[in-house]
Amino acid sequence: MLFSSMFNEVMEGSLVRKPYNKVFNWAEALPKNIILQKQIQAENLFKKIGVTFSVYNNYDVSERLIPFDMFPRILSAAEWSKIKKGIYQRSLAINAFLTDIYNSAEILKAQILPEELIYNNPAYDIRMVGFKVPKNIYSPIIGTDIVRTDQKDFKVLEDNCRTPSGVSYMIENREIMMRMFPELFESLKIETVENYPSYLLDILRSLAPSKCKKDPNIVILTPGPLNSAYYEHSFLADMMGIELVQGTDLFVDSNITYMKTTQGARRVDIIYRRVDDEYLDPLYYRSDSLLGVPGIINSYKTGNVNICSAPGAGIADDKAIYTFMPEIIKFYLAEEPVLKNIKTWRCFNKKELQYVIHNLKDLVVKEVHGSGGYGMLIGSSASKKEILKFKNKIISNPNNFIAQPILKLSTVPIFSKNRLAQRHVDLRPFSLIGHKKFKLVSGALTRVALKKNSLIVNSSQGGGVKDTWVLSE
Amino acid sequence: MLSRTAENLYWTSRYLERADSIARLLEVAYRISLIPNTQEGYNNEWESILATSGIKQDYLTSYKEIKKEKIEFFLLFETDNFSSVKNCIEKSRDNIKMVRTAVTLEVWNAVNTLYYRYQEYVNKKYSSKELPEIIELIKRQVNLIKGTILNTQLLNDGFDFLTLGNYFERADFTARIIDVKYFILLPSSSFVGSQVDNFQWSLMLRSVSSYRAFKWAYGNSEIDYIKIIDFLILNSQCPRSLFFSVEKINHHLTRLKKIYGEKTASLTKINMLYKTLKSSTVTQILDEGLHDFLSKFIKDISSVYQSVEKKYFMTSQ
């Protein structure tokens, strides 16, 4: 894949694209020693705030700072407006889809997608069938991974409906940029991102369970400090002014959920959970789970508490379901998708499987249930041996894989050894959908592959982040 | 406030205080090792340290013999020793990490600094030569953390729990160390006024970092056991005395009662303990028997803690 064939977000030939005009000139004019000095300053600020993420290997959990690059990613108002429209459409479609497959399953009757894809999918939770989820919102918080392929087109790479993380970086990145380069914010009109926590609170508040009659008590449920996104959990709780709880802080009595406080038991109405389905309630899911709350599902099913996202909502971000998103949007909304999917081959389809195994060199193959860039093959950079090994893996369980062309991720410069160098980026906006409400802050997390030519932007595999600016005009 | 938040704050400072106490004990032992011909006193001192921390048996199982360098390592770095300074610092940090947003950034940074600085010693082979600088590091950083708490924390219920952990630990620790050495405080005709006594008593005071304080409080008059008992148990100015800790616990539980508007069993209990100590005299304590008095005190303090735990930490729920 030729580097030059990918969309360069900053340069159009020898000219600088309009949104980047000022910033590019500013960046080029920055003296080397200032860049270095600012980079150290940024790192110290992050360290001081304690923004870290945990990296897992087999033996230990260690904390690391996520690398931050100071060159901002910039989107014009018009570009953002298209993204926003597309994300809104997808959030509606995803929740309509979840409501449908857990109730009358019209989309399956209409044979838009194969029954087996839903019913034989472990992410489809049969306990949720026929249960009325508050306001029919299963997945209020969605992180949409978007890649830019050319001047006009933004394409969706993945929908994250379970527990998308990264929103704290979006806010902290901005905070640090504003502290370091206030002059840029004076001269450009940049939309704020700091209202995300209040938006989230507003959205969750609209999803109170049926038996909650007063102002709902909302908490964030975290698996604990060993979780890689723990910093984000505590950050959000702090910004929202609500409690960050672990399983042992809650208990259920007579189907009502309480939290333990120094002033006694206090009723809980809405749980924004960052704990996976299978750990939620040892009475219903994994009985060895120590992270969950025994009886919480009873409380949920009897309308005493709402769990966001709903158990079983994860099926909507299954990569095999993703391939049907355009059809899903058309089916529920009778609209054409605003944001297109990446061309995807479904290995469960025999014909497509044949194509995939014969063209592995030019494809990215992903596990249907995998995440975080693990368990994938990038054909162009894999050895012959690796390709052969992966081929056998696919053939032995084709249902478990999808394939996509090697992505043409757009590029934005980073400060590399004191000068600008093009690197690949993606974009993750965080949308919020509640009862008759949709909120999207004008900003997102831009992940950047720090290694030259690398297409992997995941922080767990050496990616970094950038502040993302949406211009207000 | 979430019960666990209160509990984490409590244990953050309780473990810090324990790390500090152990460092101070080590300092005394180190001091003796610099004095010639005190092999016996030296061994006694080490045994006292192990007995005070309640880990003598653990130590003997792992190491068989009382040996200076091994004991130092055991107390400072041994992972299997529940109360080693290493474990205390790690547990303190683990606790505060869970409640990051309940403390100021400065407090978090101070705890983190202690952790990372101490980690440098954890990661290399221990040499006895470094003992003074390690002790110095622990003492300095713990003081820094405590000062930062006082200087930056909002004086809300979280502050009360942070302080309670400190004084519950100190009350317990001081009572245990006096108990371990109670025999040297007993009037025995053959020893009174002898060189041995003076030496033992000064060690006793040093092990709770109160030698100088004692001198300030009682001038340069001769040390005697009555003054020492009075100083370490009943004196309201000595920050290491049992009375001082009890008064602090009483104060903070009273504040919690005011904040939450609810009377608790823990407050009733500490109130009683406070009043008893306030009206006690050394003679009464000696009549009761020093050892019995201390055993009862340790039990009473633990009972107050259990009430705190049940009421505020809701651990039995």
Next chain:
Amino acid sequence: MIIKISHKTKYFFENTVPRLIQTLKLYPTSCKNQKVLEWNISSNKGEILNSYQDSLGHNIINIYIKNLNGQQEIKSEGRIQTKNFFGTFFGLSDKVNPLCFLRHTNLTYPGKNIVKLSNKIKKKSNLIEFCHYLNLVVSEAIRYKSNTTNNNTSAEMALEKGEGVCQDYAHILISLSKYFKLPARYVNGYLVEDENTKEYFTHAWVEIYIKDLGWVAFDPSHKKCINEKYVRISCGYDFIDASPIKGIKLNYMGSEELSYKVDVNSIQ
């Protein structure tokens, strides 16, 4: 037939249990095959809460007990009127698509023993006949023997052992059915024994989904379909999923013992 049932489950706790939470699926299925004339569930400790109906049609009951001392007895008793529909069902209030029951669980995962057994089986075009045939094969695959297997014994392990109880027969049949792409699930219930009256009457069997016919119940430990002598209580993926009483003890240190007594009598 009218069947009278009394089912007592007793838990003995060595120490005080600070908090106990239970989920009960002990209410007989209400459908045309079986009419619940009278049914009562009680516990000597804690309050019985009728919580909700789950997706498989169970009326879920919850019990929350604080500081439980000594023992707890859960009693369910009543009368059921049953009809024989030769294994088929009418009026099940089950909302889950049968295809979901093609998923495997640890207890029903087909290993080399199941595959070996399946190799001996010839697929028949008539699905009903085929299921009867599977039922027969399973009934002869192991010998009935109590106390050789336990709650954690999988289909694969029971086959390996060559013996087991109704639960093991059921797991083997479920595993085998799924292997042949027939949805299958585990059922708990009561059985009025014809002969050799045994001490207990709680029983387990299997439902296999047959296109156009719906769920059909087979009893591999008795080589037949169920009839009016069976009372259906709960179903699920396997023994653990279908179990009628599940409990979680919080902050409990100590042992627990279980005893139960079931009386099942036909009146007519």
